[in-house]
Amino acid sequence: MFVVVISFPPIKAGKDVEFREWFALTNKEFADFKGFIRRRLLKPFGEGHYAAIVEFESQDAFKAMHSSPAHDKAGERVKPLFDGNPTPHFYEVLIG
Numbered sequence: 001m002f003v004v005v006i007s008f009p010p011i012k013a014g015k016d017v018e019f020r021e022w023f024a025l026t027n028k029e030f031a032d033f034k035g036f037i038r039r040r041l042l043k044p045f046g047e048g049h050y051a052a053i054v055e056f057e058s059q060d061a062f063k064a065m066h067s068s069p070a071h072d073k074a075g076e077r078v079k080p081l082f083d084g085n086p087t088p089h090f091y092e093v094l095i096g
Helices: 016-030 059-066 071-079
Strands: 002-007 036-044 051-056 087-092
Touching: 002 071, 016 036, 016 071, 051 059, 059 071
Parallel strands: none
Antiparallel strands: 002 051, 002 087, 036 051
């Protein structure tokens, strides 16, 4: 399994609900991609910023979604909500 942990930058003031709605909508859109397993939004306890866990059957399946027009469009919609850029970290599941 291929996993991406995304550290999101701060969400601009007043845009939190819109960001959560975007995440829920794009979960539905990305679920149509072959190899998609799930995508979860994480909220920190106390201080910090949102993170996400994205799971695909393989790195190739993730790359197909990530290079798609749907992913580009989703990125264009969310970019104005951020104060910075997301940081992805890539993993392969070894035990689990």
